[in-house]
Amino acid sequence: MAIWITALKIIPWGSVLESAPHIVKAAKQVFSAAKSDSSGFADASSSPVGDGSVNPDKLDKRVRLLEAKIIELSNEQRASAELIKSLAEQNALVVEAIEVFRVRVKILLIACISLVGVLAGVVFWLATK
Template sequence: MAVAWLKVLKAVPWSEVIAAAPQVANGARKLWDTVGRKGAPQAGIDDAAMAPMPRGEDGMALLAAHIEQQDATIAQMHGQLREASKLIAELADQNAQLIARMEAARGRIQVVGLIAAGAGVLGFVSLALVLART
């Protein structure tokens, strides 16, 4: 199972992901600013508007009640949209931070790899010298 994950991670174009991270974060911030700035629409919602109207009323009263219910639904959906865009902005910021940390870790792993390769070469040379003396 670990081999499958390694194949997937190797297939990811990390340079493109790292290059696109700031654009994703900026786009999410713009979305949050756009949606957050608008505010929730004022629907004038009250409990009487949500209650079903009796059938005996004329068509205009039923239509008005239906419109008020739709306004309430739109206001609720707008609130959900604001929450979703805030979440997207937070996730984009976390993604940018994660990518920066992964890039730093990749650099540290390269340094450790170079040190390990140097130690391996030094060990091999030492072994060759010891065997040459005996």
Template sequence: MAIGWLSILKAVPWTDVVSNAPKVADGAKKLWETVARKKAPTGTSASATSDTSSPAGQEARIAELAGELDRLQQEMLASSQLLKTLAEQNAQLVRRVYWQSRLLLVVGLIAVAGLTLVLLR
């Protein structure tokens, strides 16, 4: 079982993983900062509900909700950008693992052919 994991870990292009790690870390940091900036939810107290009965209070609440909606949309965009980056890196890793396995197969076939030639002489 450990040999299977070892072969998988050897097939990973670690230089690409390491070189792309700062981009992923920056994306995660931006996402975390966006989430961390989220203002604390304001409680709906009796005074807050009484303020919304007046037109000015309703307009203020609508403006507050519009700002919250904009913030959530920006957060969603940051999350989707991070997911896109991770998906691209995952696809790149899959391609590299595929070609590494093909290369390993070719090297194995060449080794078997060479061993066969040596044994036949």
């Protein structure tokens, strides 16, 4: 149990807490953008291009809607990339803290084994005296 407490002390919680609102905000933006339905885009894409009647106004509207959707998707992709980068940085901090724990646990294990050996030697020495 003490290992977890030590692990929690090593993690730079200031950085984690400072980054958390940005991560949550970015995640909300990504998910809300993904959930939002572009009804104009759906209307423009519902009629096929090759339906026999080529209306330049409809085609122009569809092209503008498609361009807007491409820009929107590009922005979502950029936001997702920023979110992933932020999460990767936080993950790196956690991995670094775990590595420090691993080294400390190994040192503590060696120290405990050494102390048990010394204690056994002292007990043996006192028993033979």
